[in-house]
Amino acid sequence: MRLLRFYQSSVGKKVVVAVTGAIMIGFLLAHVWGNLHVYFGAEEINDYSVWLRTFLSEIFGYGGLLWVIRAIIGGALVLHVITIFLLIRQNRAARPVGYKKTSHRRRIVVGSTMALSGILILCFIVFHILQFTTGTIHPTTFHVDPSNGLGVVYINLYEAFQVWWIAGIYVGAMALIGIHIYHGAWSMFQSIGMNNQDRNGTFRAVAVVLSIGLFLGFASVPVLFWTDVLPPPAEHDIAVQMPIDESATAGGENDQWN
Amino acid sequence: MELNSAIPEGSVQDKWGNHLEHVKLVGPNNRPSYDVIVVGSGLAGASAASSLAAQGYNVHCFCFQDTPRRAHSIAAQGGINAAKNYREDGDTIYRLFYDTQKGGDFRAREANVYRLAQLSTRIIDQATAQGVPFAREYGGHLANRSFGGVLVSRTFYCRGQTGQQLLLGAYQSMQRQIFDGKLTMHPRTELQDIVTIDGRARGIVVRDLVTGEIKSHAADAVVLASGGYGNVYFKSTNAINSNVTAAWRAHRRGAAFANPSYIQIHPTCIPVSGNFQCKLTLMSESLRNDGRVWVPKQKGDTRAPSQIPESERYYYLEEKYPSFGNLVPRDVASRNAKLVCDDGFGVEGSDSRAVYLDFKDAISRQGKDVISEKYGNLFDMYEEITAQNPYQSPFKIYPAVHYCMGGLWVDYNLMTNIPGLYAVGEANFSDHGANRLGASSLMQCLADGYFVLPQTIGNYLHDIFRDKVGTDHPAFRQHEADAKDRIDRLMSIGGSQTPLSLHRKLGDIVWEHCGMARNGEGLKSAIDQIAEVRDEFWNDLHIPGGADGVNQSLERAGRVADFIELADLMCHDALDRDESCGCHFREEHQTPEGEVVRNDEKFSNVSAWEFKGEGQAHVKHCEPIEYDLLKPMTRSYK
Amino acid sequence: MISLTLHVWRQKGPEVRGSFETYRMKDVDPEISFLEMMDLLNEQLAGDGKVPVVFDSDCREGICGSCSMVVNGRPHGPGEACTTCQVRMRQFNDGDELWIEPFRARAFPLVRDLMVNRSALDRVIESGGYISVHSGPKPEPNSIPISHPVAEEAMDAAECIGCGACVAACPNASAMLFTSAKVHHLNLLPQGQPEAKSRVLNMVHKMDEERFGACTNLAECQDACPKDISIRFISAMNRDYQLAALVDPIKRKGTLESQ
Numbered sequence A: 001m002r003l004l005r006f007y008q009s010s011v012g013k014k015v016v017v018a019v020t021g022a023i024m025i026g027f028l029l030a031h032v033w034g035n036l037h038v039y040f041g042a043e044e045i046n047d048y049s050v051w052l053r054t055f056l057s058e059i060f061g062y063g064g065l066l067w068v069i070r071a072i073i074g075g076a077l078v079l080h081v082i083t084i085f086l087l088i089r090q091n092r093a094a095r096p097v098g099y100k101k102t103s104h105r106r107r108i109v110v111g112s113t114m115a116l117s118g119i120l121i122l123c124f125i126v127f128h129i130l131q132f133t134t135g136t137i138h139p140t141t142f143h144v145d146p147s148n149g150l151g152v153v154y155i156n157l158y159e160a161f162q163v164w165w166i167a168g169i170y171v172g173a174m175a176l177i178g179i180h181i182y183h184g185a186w187s188m189f190q191s192i193g194m195n196n197q198d199r200n201g202t203f204r205a206v207a208v209v210l211s212i213g214l215f216l217g218f219a220s221v222p223v224l225f226w227t228d229v230l231p232p233p234a235e236h237d238i239a240v241q242m243p244i245d246e247s248a249t250a251g252g253e254n255d256q257w258n
Numbered sequence B: 001m002e003l004n005s006a007i008p009e010g011s012v013q014d015k016w017g018n019h020l021e022h023v024k025l026v027g028p029n030n031r032p033s034y035d036v037i038v039v040g041s042g043l044a045g046a047s048a049a050s051s052l053a054a055q056g057y058n059v060h061c062f063c064f065q066d067t068p069r070r071a072h073s074i075a076a077q078g079g080i081n082a083a084k085n086y087r088e089d090g091d092t093i094y095r096l097f098y099d100t101q102k103g104g105d106f107r108a109r110e111a112n113v114y115r116l117a118q119l120s121t122r123i124i125d126q127a128t129a130q131g132v133p134f135a136r137e138y139g140g141h142l143a144n145r146s147f148g149g150v151l152v153s154r155t156f157y158c159r160g161q162t163g164q165q166l167l168l169g170a171y172q173s174m175q176r177q178i179f180d181g182k183l184t185m186h187p188r189t190e191l192q193d194i195v196t197i198d199g200r201a202r203g204i205v206v207r208d209l210v211t212g213e214i215k216s217h218a219a220d221a222v223v224l225a226s227g228g229y230g231n232v233y234f235k236s237t238n239a240i241n242s243n244v245t246a247a248w249r250a251h252r253r254g255a256a257f258a259n260p261s262y263i264q265i266h267p268t269c270i271p272v273s274g275n276f277q278c279k280l281t282l283m284s285e286s287l288r289n290d291g292r293v294w295v296p297k298q299k300g301d302t303r304a305p306s307q308i309p310e311s312e313r314y315y316y317l318e319e320k321y322p323s324f325g326n327l328v329p330r331d332v333a334s335r336n337a338k339l340v341c342d343d344g345f346g347v348e349g350s351d352s353r354a355v356y357l358d359f360k361d362a363i364s365r366q367g368k369d370v371i372s373e374k375y376g377n378l379f380d381m382y383e384e385i386t387a388q389n390p391y392q393s394p395f396k397i398y399p400a401v402h403y404c405m406g407g408l409w410v411d412y413n414l415m416t417n418i419p420g421l422y423a424v425g426e427a428n429f430s431d432h433g434a435n436r437l438g439a440s441s442l443m444q445c446l447a448d449g450y451f452v453l454p455q456t457i458g459n460y461l462h463d464i465f466r467d468k469v470g471t472d473h474p475a476f477r478q479h480e481a482d483a484k485d486r487i488d489r490l491m492s493i494g495g496s497q498t499p500l501s502l503h504r505k506l507g508d509i510v511w512e513h514c515g516m517a518r519n520g521e522g523l524k525s526a527i528d529q530i531a532e533v534r535d536e537f538w539n540d541l542h543i544p545g546g547a548d549g550v551n552q553s554l555e556r557a558g559r560v561a562d563f564i565e566l567a568d569l570m571c572h573d574a575l576d577r578d579e580s581c582g583c584h585f586r587e588e589h590q591t592p593e594g595e596v597v598r599n600d601e602k603f604s605n606v607s608a609w610e611f612k613g614e615g616q617a618h619v620k621h622c623e624p625i626e627y628d629l630l631k632p633m634t635r636s637y638k
Numbered sequence C: 001m002i003s004l005t006l007h008v009w010r011q012k013g014p015e016v017r018g019s020f021e022t023y024r025m026k027d028v029d030p031e032i033s034f035l036e037m038m039d040l041l042n043e044q045l046a047g048d049g050k051v052p053v054v055f056d057s058d059c060r061e062g063i064c065g066s067c068s069m070v071v072n073g074r075p076h077g078p079g080e081a082c083t084t085c086q087v088r089m090r091q092f093n094d095g096d097e098l099w100i101e102p103f104r105a106r107a108f109p110l111v112r113d114l115m116v117n118r119s120a121l122d123r124v125i126e127s128g129g130y131i132s133v134h135s136g137p138k139p140e141p142n143s144i145p146i147s148h149p150v151a152e153e154a155m156d157a158a159e160c161i162g163c164g165a166c167v168a169a170c171p172n173a174s175a176m177l178f179t180s181a182k183v184h185h186l187n188l189l190p191q192g193q194p195e196a197k198s199r200v201l202n203m204v205h206k207m208d209e210e211r212f213g214a215c216t217n218l219a220e221c222q223d224a225c226p227k228d229i230s231i232r233f234i235s236a237m238n239r240d241y242q243l244a245a246l247v248d249p250i251k252r253k254g255t256l257e258s259q
Helices: A002-008 A010-040 A042-054 A064-094 A114-133 A153-161 A164-191 A200-226 A235-239 A246-251 B015-022 B043-055 B093-103 B110-130 B162-179 B245-252 B285-289 B316-320 B330-342 B360-366 B368-386 B441-464 B474-491 B499-514 B520-540 B552-576 C034-047 C119-126 C148-158 C165-169 C176-188 C190-209 C220-224 C232-246
Strands: B035-039 B058-062 B183-186 B189-197 B200-208 B214-218 B221-224 B263-269 B292-296 B355-358 B395-404 B421-423 B605-610 B619-624 C002-010 C019-028 C069-071 C097-102 C110-112
Touching: A002 A010, A002 C232, A010 A042, A010 A064, A010 A153, A010 A164, A010 A200, A010 C190, A010 C232, A042 A153, A064 A114, A114 A153, A114 A164, A153 A164, A153 A200, A164 A200, A164 C232, B015 B110, B035 B043, B035 B200, B043 B058, B043 B162, B043 B183, B043 B221, B043 B441, B058 B189, B093 B110, B110 B162, B110 B441, B110 C190, B162 B183, B162 B441, B162 C119, B162 C148, B189 B214, B189 B245, B189 B474, B189 B552, B200 B221, B200 B474, B214 B474, B221 B245, B221 B441, B245 B421, B245 B552, B263 B285, B263 B330, B285 B368, B292 B316, B292 B330, B316 B330, B330 B355, B330 B395, B360 B368, B474 B552, B499 B520, B499 B552, B499 C034, B520 B552, B552 B605, C002 C034, C019 C034, C119 C176, C119 C190, C148 C176, C165 C176, C165 C220, C176 C190, C176 C220, C176 C232, C190 C232
Parallel strands: B035 B058, B035 B221, B058 B183, B221 B421, C002 C097
Antiparallel strands: B189 B200, B200 B214, B263 B395, B292 B355, B355 B395, B605 B619, C002 C019, C069 C097
């Protein structure tokens, strides 16, 4: 009851948006850390993909922890989107007649386009999961390691990012995420009530570092593959390629990104 | 008409205590069956309404603004006096009483002023408990500043927004009572008439400013807290909508109007800058704590102030009044500014009606940061209005109409001579004599509203228990019809002049002849000119739009009509009071140095004027002012 | 002297459709204030036999909070930290075109022309923006010392004049700045503690009930505020609200009831 009343209030909703946003920023940080394994060669990143499933498997079973984390992140994402939808509805209703002239005193392009960048990011996430996690969409061949049924990370990345428009989509999406986080990260501190005069500068700086850092971390991978700075995969990796069939996608256990 | 001031027995110090012990009360179980109307939601109105509602009375409060928080008390900047003696610099209740009496040039009731001084300390306690963020020292204790006309530091303040913070405290208390259902607020509603039945105040007739509807409200007592009438001068520091209508309507229904000519002209205002100006901006008198007032010694000196060397500056206040210097009372400071400008020493611009207020010494002594913390908002405000930076070149200031010491005559219980009709705050005449000291108006409003009226109103109400009158009484119908007639009359004149232009015309006359200095000839000519404006008003007024719904021209027309009648009474009062005292400076009565000369033998009294009917002369009644505790002497701030 | 073209929103009442009307003003003295210019416009309209523009104004010195105009998309016009009445015509250039609109928000229903009803803000205060006291004797104020920075911070928040420019400026018509300023002012002071939790809960809930929007941390309100109220108060209110809404009230152990 208490939680429901909290969620019904606009302040409560903003807190939910902030907390779910924070969870997703945490996920992105872990994700970018995982991605950076790619710089240490195909072996590293492929092993990382396996490690994700075996870590603490004594407790959760093989891939169990991954599913727990996926559930949390998925839940956060759903809650984030639903709550924002409710807030936008409230905000739209709060000004039925608009102004003829508007003149904003500060550049609020970033802040006022949160909904737009959010929707585009949401589309990207769907695309991304379908491409690299399930392999449902595969503009390039999707390689699966028959020994464990997982996608072969390095080669899948290499081949995908050789295509200019896939690399372009990824870089563009990362820019959107950077912009979204630039306002979102600072906004998070404000919404959960941590901000004050003395801390404001720090929080603004944290938001800038997060948005630029995450953008560079993520966008570097497609850019470096596309520009061939990262080497093509070795022959024996390609040898294990096999076409995707229904059973492989249904298994779905082939994501290196978590 | 009989004026019974109802001052209690006992020595001046004991009167209030004695009175409280003997005042009649209404029991808590009976209070909800009494309706009390409060007109005005400023400091006096809001504090009275919230206190009465908290006691259990059923209160209805009316204001013409869209919310009670906008009443003009909000504009008081400097502070509020209280004899707390936190500085241990010799302050006592007696000294606050004495300073107020002396500041008022010994024209106020001893008993009222002493009570005010006694209650002053409790106001600070009350406001602090409400969460008013008074300035604090680093030790966490309340800070003080000093103000004109006194030799102690007893003024409490919230930056330059003391009135605002005190009003918000009272407003918030009101909102709490509204939430509890004890108080009903009627915003955007203007009083049209007071309803008296069998000689008692029984209700009011109002106009809803949004729908234009005329409505009646009945009550057991009516409290007027409608503020002062400085806008009779058109250009004043009052809010644009402040008006005399409530008080004047009461006056027309029989309430005596006391000392209408006592008008305070505030010395530190931004000079008039053009013909279209309709509002003068005041800067807190606290500026005189650190600022030095001067004019160039050479007439018509066109040099920039920074180019004028020390030796060629005339610090006229410091030279004439060595012990109080720049902190002389307001009337003295204003009059001297007028004198130097009359003599041709006024500084460039504004028709040479301005003097300098210089912070150069204060900035070099205390540093820019300290000055900015104390007065920053005033400096910013000045720069915003004049586009000149007062940190670099001195302020230009000139006096402007600010406060009305006169108002409805009230007895010790704050009741007018109409039983059941009370007047509190600036709307009454009671506590400031012929001149008010700085930081005393907030004190008086809150003392009236929080502590005096809630205690004394029971004395009247207990008496009329179960003697109810509703708005179905024919008297209400009659008063409503009168109000409608008056509006119809105003709407149907069909002339060519707007209320604003006629108001400006009236203001110029009153300012010229009944302003900082008055003389018999001028006042007589003013009375004639006012009669002409009155004719013009009733024959050549043009009100665009209709009477249904919002019509701000109609609102102003109603107010100007009352101002015209008041202006006439003011001039008659000023003419009748053939002496100088406080702010009332009759040029015929001055010392060779230009100081006021009182005539205590003839005029140690309150002039209370009775309305005798349309077109008939007012009749004066005198309430003598007697002194037990003090001996009136010649005011000297030298 | 400057000349201006004014596009003023005219609407006879809440139920009637409104529209812009265009007026030309010649020879405006740059030293007069914006509202004095509006007075002149009204005199001009009255002279032409037209109905003057209705707008709220009272103190004309930036403290009462009556003005409620949006000039060229900015509540209170182009000045920095000032109300419409403090704007001087010298801020405009000869030949400028001005669009003058009322504050727009569902919670501020239009009354006429540029006049709106802001009583929703009063009702937010009514729901908890006070410290309950009677007029009787109180403790000596210095018995609860309040440090200088705390008193100053409370004063920063208390400066709000309740004009509603924050609501007008907010893309979501949110009243968070207004509400948070009062919550912070009272919740910061020791006197405000006993009612601190119910205050923030009730005021936030009332604010939502009055159909204001939610905060998206864009800080437009702060930039429009004539009193420079900071959005850090919004953050402080968010914190107070979470503590009040999510943390259980202190268990009343040791009271008669539990014994």
